[in-house]
Amino acid sequence: MASPAIELRGVTKRFATPNGGIYTALQDLTMEIAPGEFCAIVGPTGCGKSTTLALISGLERPSAGEVAVMGQPVEGIPDGIGYVFQTDAVFPWKTVLENVAAGPRYRGAPGSEARAQARDWIARVGLAGFEDRFPHQLSGGMRKRVGLAQSLINGPRILLMDEPFSALDVQTRTLMENELLTLWSSTSASVVFVTHDLEEAIALADRVFLLTAGPGTIKGTFEVDLPRPRNVAEIRFQPRFAQIYEAIWNQLRDEVLVSYERQKHAAAV
Amino acid sequence: MSVRSTLPRSSLSTQGGAPPFTSADVRRVDGAPLGPLGAKPESAGIDADLLARRSRTARRRRLTIYALRLAFAVLWIGSWELSTRMNWVDPFFVGQPSGVVTRLWTWITDGTALGPLWLQAAVTMEEAVLGFLIGSGLGIVFGILLGRVELLAEMLSPFIKAANAIPRVVLGSLFAIMFGLSVWGKAATAVVLVFFVVFFNAFQGVREVDRNLIANARILGADNRRLTTEIIIPSAMSWILASLHISFGLAIVGAVVGELFGATAGLGQLIYNAGHTFDVNGVFAGMFVLAVLALIAEGLISALENRLIKWRPSRVSGEIPI
Numbered sequence: 082m083a084s085p086a087i088e089l090r091g092v093t094k095r096f097a098t099p100n101g102g103i104y105t106a107l108q109d110l111t112m113e114i115a116p117g118e119f120c121a122i123v124g125p126t127g128c129g130k131s132t133t134l135a136l137i138s139g140l141e142r143p144s145a146g147e148v149a150v151m152g153q154p155v156e157g158i159p160d161g162i163g164y165v166f167q168t169d170a171v172f173p174w175k176t177v178l179e180n181v182a183a184g185p186r187y188r189g190a191p192g193s194e195a196r197a198q199a200r201d202w203i204a205r206v207g208l209a210g211f212e213d214r215f216p217h218q219l220s221g222g223m224r225k226r227v228g229l230a231q232s233l234i235n236g237p238r239i240l241l242m243d244e245p246f247s248a249l250d251v252q253t254r255t256l257m258e259n260e261l262l263t264l265w266s267s268t269s270a271s272v273v274f275v276t277h278d279l280e281e282a283i284a285l286a287d288r289v290f291l292l293t294a295g296p297g298t299i300k301g302t303f304e305v306d307l308p309r310p311r312n313v314a315e316i317r318f319q320p321r322f323a324q325i326y327e328a329i330w331n332q333l334r335d336e337v338l339v340s341y342e343r344q345k346h347a348a349a350v
Numbered sequence: 351m352s353v354r355s356t357l358p359r360s361s362l363s364t365q366g367g368a369p370p371f372t373s374a375d376v377r378r379v380d381g382a383p384l385g386p387l388g389a390k391p392e393s394a395g396i397d398a399d400l401l402a403r404r405s406r407t408a409r410r411r412r413l414t415i416y417a418l419r420l421a422f423a424v425l426w427i428g429s430w431e432l433s434t435r436m437n438w439v440d441p442f443f444v445g446q447p448s449g450v451v452t453r454l455w456t457w458i459t460d461g462t463a464l465g466p467l468w469l470q471a472a473v474t475m476e477e478a479v480l481g482f483l484i485g486s487g488l489g490i491v492f493g494i495l496l497g498r499v500e501l502l503a504e505m506l507s508p509f510i511k512a513a514n515a516i517p518r519v520v521l522g523s524l525f526a527i528m529f530g531l532s533v534w535g536k537a538a539t540a541v542v543l544v545f546f547v548v549f550f551n552a553f554q555g556v557r558e559v560d561r562n563l564i565a566n567a568r569i570l571g572a573d574n575r576r577l578t579t580e581i582i583i584p585s586a587m588s589w590i591l592a593s594l595h596i597s598f599g600l601a602i603v604g605a606v607v608g609e610l611f612g613a614t615a616g617l618g619q620l621i622y623n624a625g626h627t628f629d630v631n632g633v634f635a636g637m638f639v640l641a642v643l644a645l646i647a648e649g650l651i652s653a654l655e656n657r658l659i660k661w662r663p664s665r666v667s668g669e670i671p672i
Contacts, residue, residue: 140565158568170566174584174661183580187571215661231570 084152086239086271087114087137092146093296094132106132108296109146116238119265119272121282123333124292124300125340130275131167133297134241137273138162150239163237163270165245171216171227177203178212180227184235202230205264222253226260233264240265242274246281258285258313266310279333283325284313291332294340303329442630449631450638457635463623464615471639474605474617477533481540482601486548488541489597490590493552497586498578503553510549518542519607526611536613540604544597551593555586588662591655598647602640 094107106129114120122130135141136148139158150159171180182199186192203212206226216224225245232240246254262285265272276282282289289303305325307316316322427447434441441449457467464470496503522539529535559582567581609618617636624632 138569140568162569164566164569166562166566168562170560170562172563172567172581172584174587174659176661183567183572184570187567187573187576217662231566235570 085113086116086118086151087112087273088147088149088152089113089133089136090147090149092136092143092148094129094136094141095144105296107136107143108298110292110298112290112299112302114271114273116271117269119274119285119287120290121274121276121286121288122290122292123276123279123282123329124297125294125333125337126277126344127340128292128295128336129297130277130292131243133292134164134243134273134275137239138164138241159239161236161238163232163235163240165225165228165232165240165242167244167247169216169221169224169228171224171231173216176213176215177208177219177227180216181230181234184231188235198234199230202234206230206233206260220253222249222257225249225257229261229264233268236268237270240270240272242272244276245274247276247278254281255314261285262309262311262313279326279329280317283307283322283329284311284316289325289329291329291336294336294343300336301329301332442628445630445634450634453629453631453635454638462620464620467639470615470617470620471643473533473613473615474602474609474640475643477536477605477608477616478540478598478601480533480537481604482544482598484537485541485544485601486590486594486597489545489548489593490552492545493549493554493590494556494578494583494586496549497553497556498582510546514546514550518546519604522604522608522611525608531612531614535611536605536608536616536618539608539611540601543600543604547597547600548590548593551589552586555589556582558589559585588659591651591658594651594655595648598651599644602644602647606640 089110089112092107092110093105096104096106098104110129110133122133124130132141136143137150137155139155139162148155151161153159172183175183178196178199181202182192182195185195185198190198200209200212203209206229208223208226208230211219211223216227219227228245246257249257258281272286274282274285279289283305286305289305290299291301291303292298293300303325307319307321307325430444431447433439434444434446461467462470496506519539521542522535525535525538529538563581563585564577567577572580605616606618606621609616610622613619617640621633621636624630624636
């Protein structure tokens with residue numbers, strides 16, 4: 082078998098807290114993601130989901146353990162990584178066109194070529210005609226599309242998504258999830274999709290990793306054997322969806338309770 | 351490093367001047383004028399009526415504000431004129447508006463003791479503009495540099511704090527010795543006043559850049575140079591431009607104070623002379639000319655600001671009450 086697209090082996094990540102303590106976000110985490118696989122990571126609040134993405138992207142280094150992307154240990158930001166952030170990370174002083182063209186330009190493409198590519202991607206995410214708008218003139222959903230196009234234009238082999246649609250209203254969100262699946266199916270990228278929404282995770286992913294309440298480690302891995310292409314809005318009605326949901330929820334529930342009790346305790350202290 | 355800086359203008363409430371906005375500014379994303387939700391063609395008449403009422407309200411409000419301003423000026427200058435005419439206060443000490451106008455008129459028609467009035471204004475403006483450009487240029491460069499290089503910032507922090515704490519206008523006397531009567535002594539005084547304001551704002555602006563934007567740019571492949579020019583500087587620009595509003599006023603202070611330490615021309619020198627000849631009206635007339643020049647400069651800086659950060663959403667509050 083070819084080497085996995087992403088490999089985390091015994092990864093631990095600790096942060097120094099402002100009051101001098103040490104916070105362990107991830108503890109001995111091991112996971113493998115195959116090329117072209119769509120994975121979701123779910124877990125209760127504060128279980129280190131985002132930290133996992135930061136480690137894969139090279140934005141953070143692990144305190145212990147190994148992270149490898151495409152068989153290469155991660156030192157700095159690896160080639161072929163795309164990252165869609167939870168909050169808006171499009172550049173507010175650039176127009177939609179300049180935002181989407183940023184990646185190719187940073188990677189050395191001449192301006193005209195970068196713009197031509199950008200126009201193509203803007204059309205693909207359904208924003209044709211909005212090239213000259215500034216982000217503040219767009220709706221939240223449209224800004225997410227800009228963010229998607231900005232990442233996908235670089236042809237990433239790995240796309241990291243950190244609760245990308247959590248700020249959107251339910252209808253826009255379903256729409257964006259479907260479009261993400263369509264865009265993804267035309268690439269061969271592996272996706273790591275972090276979410277706290279179990280339904281979203283099952284509807285989108287081939288495999289769901291469940292993390293424990295912090296310090297995060299793998300509590301279980303669940304195959305989602307629902308057929309593709311999927312319609313996110315309707316897949317929830319399938320009996321198989323409900324079975325998978327129940328199986329994961331049974332385990333997630335305990336972790337959510339642990340996390341909740343801990344927060345309550347922290348708030349009380 | 352502790353920071354004393356002005357907030358970007360966007361976080362200030364709308365100031366006087368032009369009306370906050372006209373109904374034409376309220377646009378939907380697709381560029382169509384904003385109408386009530388679900389407006390149907392048959393409700394177009396209602397829309398038009400609503401918009402007309404809005405613009406009428408806006409116009410009325412604008413007129414009211416101008417009227418109030420005029421009333422304030424009349425009351426203020428009128429009471430000043432009246433109290434000096436009636437000899438309740440001695441015009442020798444407090445001046446007299448009509449005297450100020452006469453003095454200004456003589457300056458314009460016959461010139462001042464130092465030469466034509468426009469020349470004095472031009473000299474002071476030259477000093478102020480030079481000081482402003484050099485001071486803000488250095489402030490921006492050092493602000494960004496220290497904002498980016500933490501070691502440098504920590505090393506220089508106590509020196510900058512100390513330099514900021516001393517009353518720097520006294521350096522004017524030093525510059526008068528170093529540069530003699532030339533324009534550079536005054537410009538240098540303006541530079542030391544302008545530099546710190548712009549520096550602290552640029553520094554703070556760099557520190558406030560959204561971490562997400564930096565992470566995103568790095569993932570997209572930006573190197574350090576690109577990160578600085580395309581992310582850090584545009585992001586810090588609102589902070590920097592906010593400081594320019596204050597710093598032009600400071601540049602004028604620097605130029606005028608510099609002229610007090612020795613000059614052959616300039617509005618500061620003109621005011622200084624007027625003071626020494628007990629010509630209170632002359633002092634006020636000089637101040638008036640300075641105020642007009644400062645207002646013009648402020649307008650130019652605002653225009654520059656609007657041009658440079660046209661990407662920013664206008665923060666004016668939502669609706670005009672109907």
